[in-house]
Amino acid sequence: MILKKWVTLLQLIFDKQNKKLFWQVHKEFSNDKDYRFLNLLKAMWHVSKYEKIVKHEGSYIVTSFLPPIPSKAFNQVLSATPGKNTRFYEHTNAIRTAPISMFIAVTDKCNYNCWHCSNANKGNHDDLPLPALIKVIHGLQDMGTAIIGLTGGEPLMRNDLTDIISVIDERSISVLYTTGYGMSIEKAKELKKAGLYSVGISLDHYDKDTFDNMRNYKGAFENVLNAVKCCKSAGIYTMLQCVATSKNIDNNEIWKIIQFAKKLDVNEIRFLETMPTGRLINLKQEDILTETERRQLINIHRKANYSGKYPKVTAFAQIESFEQFGCGAGTQHSYIDAKGNLYPCDFVPMSFGNVQEQPIKTLWQEMNSIIGKPRDRCMLMETQVEIKKNIKSSLPLQPVEAKKVCNECRKIQGLPGFYTILRGNKEVF
DSSP: OHHHHHHHHHHHHHSHHHHHHHHHHHHHHTTSTTOOHHHHHHHHHHHHTTSOOEEETTEEESOTTSOOBSSHHHHHHHHOSOOSSOHHHHHHTTOOSSOSEEEEEOOOOOSOOOTTOTTOSSOOOOOOOHHHHHHHHHHHHHHTOOEEEEESSOGGGOTTHHHHHHHOOTTSEEEEEEOOTTOOHHHHHHHHHHTEEEEEEEOOOSSHHHHHHHHTOTTHHHHHHHHHHHHHHTTOEEEEEEEEOHHHHHTSHHHHHHHHHHHHTOSEEEEEEOOSSGGGTTOOGGGSOOHHHHHHHHHHHHHHHHHOSSSEEEEHHHHTSTTTTOBOBTTTEEEEOTTOBEESBTTBOBOOOBTTTSOHHHHHHHHHHHHOSOBSSOHHHHHHHHHHHHOSSSSSBOHHHHHHHHHTSOOOOSOOHHHHHHHTOOOOO
């Protein structure tokens, strides 16, 4: 399998279009005396060695946390640095002008009542109107954001979803996160034509009745099956998203879900974790994954991808580990709720201001300057106690409290594995 991985990686590097891209990166990085080409290769191998590299529409997906290679969106990842130092220095120190990915809740409307909803308990309000969303999207792309995810609520409940997606040009890829409710083959083709690159469809169990109960909606399971079929047919890169729990890790249900994903012929399955936020804000400590269980999830990610028998498997525990990219809340990734509040990430309910009042660039740069670097531990897990202490009436925390909580966070000294290896420090992972 290692030989096969090296062959795929070399095919990626020596692809006619990619050779030009890597030469450009090498040339720009060479302006820094500390840069070594061998360290670039080591960093690439470090990221890809536990991944199943897949090809979709002529481009390679190493990890879906990054855009496909080659693409104009991937070029955005490379170019979104301030330019005050060398490009190499800024990349190896995680200094950016924009997050790699920004998720936007285009609506809070949803007729499901999911057991783990991270969007719950945020009060009632109108969704951002289309002109405001267009302004935000333009701002994000001009900053250098490479992935724009559209979430909710249920995004398919917005009648102008196609218009929203069509605003996103090739500098970013668009990703739709959905329950599958309201999807049809006509809608899937319409979204694809508008520019939708991929879709993440929520599925937490392979049994119909169990899943319907988890979502508190009869027909939820059938909606997933239909959405997968429609999106695959339309040529959309199709992912399933599953919440990993202590139970489904310990009883090996995770593997049954992976096998079910294989039967559905999806491109990828992603595993998130139970988080103490939204409907689960008072989640008991025993229901949060232990470090041992997170390591089990990481091993599942690696074993499944190494085997080559299954769809691409992505565990957030692997990608966001300090061995790889770390927790990127407020640095590599951020989130805007349906009212327009900017958060460090989907799960950290702290507002750093509203995009209807200030430009997204101004808000994000201020938040990023406070948070600083990718973290060696989930930001929510570090701040959950302080968040609960500062809740006044509803979430999210307002900017004054959010800044206070973040300013008091433990300061991160080092950087995650990818940055460390690229810089040439000894690999210790």
